[in-house]
Amino acid sequence: MKTHTRNPLTWAVVILSFIICINKTFASHAQSADITYQCIGGNQYQISLSFYRDCAGVAAPNNVTVNVASASCNQNFNVTLNPVPGTGQDVSPICVGMNTQCNGGTYPGVQEWVYQGIVTLPAACTDWVFSFSLCCRNNAVNTIQNPGAENIYVAAQLNNLNFPCNNSPVFSNRPIPFVCVGQSYCFNHGAIDVDGDSLVYTLIPPATGPTSSVTYVNPYTPQQPLLSSPAMTFNTMNGDICMTPTQLEVTVMAVLVEEYRNGVLVGSVMRDIQLRTIVCTNNMPYVMGINNTNKYKLTACAGSPISFLIDSYDTDLSQNVTLTWN
Numbered sequence: 001m002k003t004h005t006r007n008p009l010t011w012a013v014v015i016l017s018f019i020i021c022i023n024k025t026f027a028s029h030a031q032s033a034d035i036t037y038q039c040i041g042g043n044q045y046q047i048s049l050s051f052y053r054d055c056a057g058v059a060a061p062n063n064v065t066v067n068v069a070s071a072s073c074n075q076n077f078n079v080t081l082n083p084v085p086g087t088g089q090d091v092s093p094i095c096v097g098m099n100t101q102c103n104g105g106t107y108p109g110v111q112e113w114v115y116q117g118i119v120t121l122p123a124a125c126t127d128w129v130f131s132f133s134l135c136c137r138n139n140a141v142n143t144i145q146n147p148g149a150e151n152i153y154v155a156a157q158l159n160n161l162n163f164p165c166n167n168s169p170v171f172s173n174r175p176i177p178f179v180c181v182g183q184s185y186c187f188n189h190g191a192i193d194v195d196g197d198s199l200v201y202t203l204i205p206p207a208t209g210p211t212s213s214v215t216y217v218n219p220y221t222p223q224q225p226l227l228s229s230p231a232m233t234f235n236t237m238n239g240d241i242c243m244t245p246t247q248l249e250v251t252v253m254a255v256l257v258e259e260y261r262n263g264v265l266v267g268s269v270m271r272d273i274q275l276r277t278i279v280c281t282n283n284m285p286y287v288m289g290i291n292n293t294n295k296y297k298l299t300a301c302a303g304s305p306i307s308f309l310i311d312s313y314d315t316d317l318s319q320n321v322t323l324t325w326n
Contacts, residue, residue, distance in 0.1 A: 029057025030152040031110060031138050032175040034271040035066070035130055037156055039165035043121040045158070045309065047130055048114060049081055052091075052176055052274070054138045055109035056101035060088065064115045066132050072126040081115035088113050093178050108140075108276060110176045124161040133209060138274060143225060143251040144206075144214040153207040156269040163266045167308040169193045169257050175273040179245050180280035186242040190256065197266055198260035201239040205270050206254040214252065225253045226275065244276040285314040285321045 033051035037045045053060045063083065069076040090102040091112045099105025121128065132154055139148035156168055172190035179185045191199055205213035205222040216225070224232055228243040235242075238253060252276065258268040289296045290308045300306050312321045 001008050003104050028136065029054050029060075030134050030136060031105065031274040032272055033132065033134075033154045034175065034269060035156045035169060036168045036269055037130060037158065038167050038170075038240075040118065040128050041165070043124070043160065043164075044118055045121065046116060047079065047081060047156075048116050048170075048257050049132055049154075050171070050174075051113045051115065051134075052071040052174070053109055053111045053113060054140065055090070055276075056140070057102060057138065058060055060111065060113045061134070064132060064134070066117070066119075066225050068119055068121070068128065068129055068130055070123070070128050072127050073123045075122060075128075078247045079117050083115035084114045084116055087115075091174055091176060093176065106295055108178075111302045112174060119279070121160060122275065124164065126159045126161045128158040128160060129155055129210075130158070131210065137214075137252070138250070139254055140250045140276075141274065142217075142219040143248055144216050147214075147252075150214055151208045152208050152272055154270045154272050155207075155210070156267065158267045159265075162264075166259075166266055167194050168267055168269050169197075169259055175271055177275045179243065179277050180282075180284060181245045181248060181274060181277050181300045183280065183284050184242070184244045184286075185284065186240050187275075188241075189239045189257070191239060193259055193260075195261070195266075199239075200258045200260065201236050202228070202258070204254050204256045204270070205253045207270070220251065222253065226251045226277065231237055236243070248277050250274065250276045253257065283315045284320075285312055287312050287323075 031054045035049050037047050047066055049064055064077050064081050066081055067078055088111055090100055090109055092100045094100060094107055098107055100107045100109025102109035102111055126311060133151050135151050137147040137150045137152055141147040169191045172192060174189060177187045182186050193199060203223055207213050226232060226249055227246045229246050232243040246324050252272050255271045256268055259266045262281045287310055290298060292311050312323055
């Protein structure tokens with residue numbers, strides 16, 4: 001009979017590998033993010049980072065670091081953003097009476113953390129970039145390779161030489177869509193630009209750094225990041241993302257929003273979005289468009305009153321439907 005002995009070094013390597021795997025598993029929590037800026041006078045800007053945390057992962061950071069850089073002006077430095085009062089709320093789109101993992105429940109939960117800080121730009125440059133990077137993405141994502149080891153990266157661009165005191169677009173809808181399998185759904189960012197600039201939307205690969213992005217698992221792509229029938233559509237004019245999911249999955253996508261003034265590019269912001277499909281027993285309400293038609297846009301003259309109806313319907317007859325807008 002042959003006796004085998006264990007090499008202590010081998011056991012140390014195994015234990016270390018196990019510890020690394022544990023840390024990698026529980027360190028992932030980055031679900032969605034976007035970064036915007038507002039001019040507060042001169043070359044001072046308030047930078048805002050909205051960070052969305054999966055409550056099944058580690059805690060959100062106490063503060064965040066944003067890199068500020070301009071290649072043309074040879075500038076590169078960091079600023080610290082602190083959480084705004086009252087941030088860190090559970091913003092999961094669930095019904096009253098349900099409890100998410102943010103509060104000890106079982107349903108997937110999402111917290112919204114907003115960080116802000118003021119930066120004084122030392123020069124007028126055409127290519128300022130405000131960027132944020134954090135490890136790691138949510139391990140629940142199953143459409144990209146090795147999500148728990150990938151950073152989430154978002155950036156905003158500013159040209160304060162040709163467009164002094166510009167404000168970036170801001171978002172009024174949170175990037176946390178939960179979509180029912182087998183039901184049609186459209187997500188809109190609710191982007192607003194206080195300067196009245198024209199906004200153009202582009203689907204881009206979710207970034208892991210300034211020059212790198214996630215790798216999708218076949219057959220997923222940046223333009224088709226989930227299985228949908230018919231295929232997912234994207235509207236470059238208003239940012240609508242429409243889909244009818246065919247199976248359970250957690251995916252990521254990213255959108256670049258560029259602002260134009262008189263046909264000239266002023267700046268841009270990036271948004272990284274996690275989307276989760278779920279099984280629903282409820283039927284989604286729906287609307288039939290302007291004046292009960294299938295038209296969802298109109299042309300009007302500034303300064304003139306507009307009046308039209310939007311009728312809503314729900315096949316679940318016992319339910320009440322409320323219409324709101326932002």
